[in-house]
Amino acid sequence: MTDSTEENEQALTKRLDELGVNIDSDQVQELAEAYPALLEWMRIARELAEA
Amino acid sequence: MTTASRLHYASLLEVGDQIRARELSPVELTKATLMRIERLNPALGAYYTVFDEAALAEARQAESEIAKGEWRGSLHGVPIAFKDLYSLGRTTAGSRLLADHVATREAAAVTRARAAGAVVVGKLATHEFAMAAATLSDHFPPARNPWDPDRTPGGSSTGAGVAVAAGLAYGAFGTDTGGSIRLPASHCGVVGYKPTYGLISLAGVIPLAPTLDHAGPLARTVADATAMFAAVCGHDPDDPRSSALQIVVGQEDLAGGIRGLRIGVPRDFWEVTCDPAIRTNFEAALVQLEEMGAQVSESPLGLTLLQVMAVGYVITLKEAAAYQLPNLRSRPGEVGREFGLAMRAGLLVPDGAYHAALKARALIVREVDRLLQAHDVLAMPTVGVLPDPLPAGPRRLSRRITVSPAPQYTWLANVHGGPAVSVPCGPAPDGLPTGLSLMGRSYDDATVLRAARAYEQAAGWGEMRSELFP
Numbered sequence: 001m002t003d004s005t006e007e008n009e010q011a012l013t014k015r016l017d018e019l020g021v022n023i024d025s026d027q028v029q030e031l032a033e034a035y036p037a038l039l040e041w042m043r044i045a046r047e048l049a050e051a
Numbered sequence: 052m053t054t055a056s057r058l059h060y061a062s063l064l065e066v067g068d069q070i071r072a073r074e075l076s077p078v079e080l081t082k083a084t085l086m087r088i089e090r091l092n093p094a095l096g097a098y099y100t101v102f103d104e105a106a107l108a109e110a111r112q113a114e115s116e117i118a119k120g121e122w123r124g125s126l127h128g129v130p131i132a133f134k135d136l137y138s139l140g141r142t143t144a145g146s147r148l149l150a151d152h153v154a155t156r157e158a159a160a161v162t163r164a165r166a167a168g169a170v171v172v173g174k175l176a177t178h179e180f181a182m183a184a185a186t187l188s189d190h191f192p193p194a195r196n197p198w199d200p201d202r203t204p205g206g207s208s209t210g211a212g213v214a215v216a217a218g219l220a221y222g223a224f225g226t227d228t229g230g231s232i233r234l235p236a237s238h239c240g241v242v243g244y245k246p247t248y249g250l251i252s253l254a255g256v257i258p259l260a261p262t263l264d265h266a267g268p269l270a271r272t273v274a275d276a277t278a279m280f281a282a283v284c285g286h287d288p289d290d291p292r293s294s295a296l297q298i299v300v301g302q303e304d305l306a307g308g309i310r311g312l313r314i315g316v317p318r319d320f321w322e323v324t325c326d327p328a329i330r331t332n333f334e335a336a337l338v339q340l341e342e343m344g345a346q347v348s349e350s351p352l353g354l355t356l357l358q359v360m361a362v363g364y365v366i367t368l369k370e371a372a373a374y375q376l377p378n379l380r381s382r383p384g385e386v387g388r389e390f391g392l393a394m395r396a397g398l399l400v401p402d403g404a405y406h407a408a409l410k411a412r413a414l415i416v417r418e419v420d421r422l423l424q425a426h427d428v429l430a431m432p433t434v435g436v437l438p439d440p441l442p443a444g445p446r447r448l449s450r451r452i453t454v455s456p457a458p459q460y461t462w463l464a465n466v467h468g469g470p471a472v473s474v475p476c477g478p479a480p481d482g483l484p485t486g487l488s489l490m491g492r493s494y495d496d497a498t499v500l501r502a503a504r505a506y507e508q509a510a511g512w513g514e515m516r517s518e519l520f521p
Contacts, residue, residue: 015399016395016398020380021376021380021383021398030392030448031392033447034396034448034449034451035396035452037449037453037454038396040454041360041365041452042361042365042400042401042408044361044362045361045407045411046411048415049408051414
């Protein structure tokens with residue numbers, strides 16, 4: 001695991017924790033794997049909204 | 052593959068007519084349906100719950116009323132079923148979270164179907180909360196495709212597609228947030244109809260994403276789907292999304308053919324992601340529609356599938372996660388893995404991104420409306436892939452949240468809100484069904500259904516049944 005991946009997983013865990021939602025370590029890896037695509041979806045939505 | 056003429060594969064309207072004429076007993080029809088469910092459901096997994104006694108009581112009541120000349124309409128005495136998101140008895144949403152949940156109030160659509168005399172035989176399998184894909188390791192066994200039981204029937208209204216395709220009901224009500232009525236219709240070789248947003252009440256239906264959720268029928272014919280819609284549509288003050296416009300489509304609206312109908316083909320939206328076998332069937336359908344007198348022309352949308360699905364999914368994930376937040380906090384161990392992860396992803400969508408997606412949705416609506424100024428309906432394949440094998444366990448979240456999502460062209464009509472119908476479009480070379488999707492202007496459901504009916508009658512693909520379940 002690279003440092004940036006670990007940082008990313010820790011950040012996602014923290015954000016969920018702030019909402020009162022736990023996540024297991026194996027699940028956070030899976031969430032982190034999909035997260036860049038989620039960011040891309042949000043970027044696409046913003047781009048269309050501004051069109 | 053076989054062309055069936057058995058009673059369990061008759062259309063809803065055919066058995067309805069026989070019941071009205073007192074040539075067919077609702078009690079005998081219901082008994083036969085329950086026996087077929089008992090025999091085939093272990094292999095197909097369409098039903099979570101079967102209402103044997105209650106269904107027979109409803110059938111007896113229907114028979115008594117009809118004998119007295121009190122016929123209520125096409126659904127009177129006919130066995131139908133509901134996806135397990137509609138509140139009625141034990142209502143699980145396909146989740147261990149609600150495995151023991153018994154609804155205290157009936158969904159409005161169930162009440163209306165019963166008022167029309169329908170015999171409700173059971174509750175049908177669904178993807179967990181209408182989202183997570185079914186797997187062989189789910190808490191509830193997955194529904195299986197009658198054309199190949201090792202494959203998915205498509206979802207999320209999995210059981211509805213299977214029940215209608217295998218002759219385990221004469222019609223079924225599903226829900227559709229991104230295609231969940233039309234995808235199983237396409238994969239199972241039946242008709243799926245998503246009406247204009249707000250025309251069927253969602254009161255008492257467990258939500259996924261309230262601004263995209265729709266209720267609607269799956270049936271063996273377009274005429275059956277129209278009759279089911281007519282029985283339950285109409286304004287409902289208990290559903291804030293319910294349309295104040297009263298749109299009723301009757302059988303008379305299906306007549307007249309499609310001569311002169313303007314059909315647009317937004318090829319730029321779907322073609323590059325479509326399986327060649329599905330594209331071949333679609334092109335043949337276009338030729339047939341032209342031969343029937345329709346004016347078919349290319350009509351670029353100017354939007355990609357990824358753009359539309361990204362907008363749809365950002366909205367869905369955000370709204371669904373907001374609804375599920377209490378469950379994620381208090382009972383996380385009872386939420387399925389894929390669904391739980393998808394909901395956590397939804398919690399990571401900032402409010403600003405959600406509002407941007409709503410704004411982007413308005414742009415998509417404008418672009419579709421622009422095409423529908425020049426065309427009466429838009430045509431495309433329902434989905435660009437054939438049904439996948441049922442996976443052994445939960446799919447990785449990156450299979451769903453990806454920049455190369457499964458090509459579900461159905462999302463366009465959910466984001467737009469207008470009516471859309473999937474009708475059988477012929478088998479792929481391996482025998483699996485494909486679907487033709489027709490979508491139209493909001494509240495012009497009649498035109499879409501008329502076009503679908505005309506194609507269905509000319510093509511005849513809806514007559515095909517799986518040889519595995521004769």
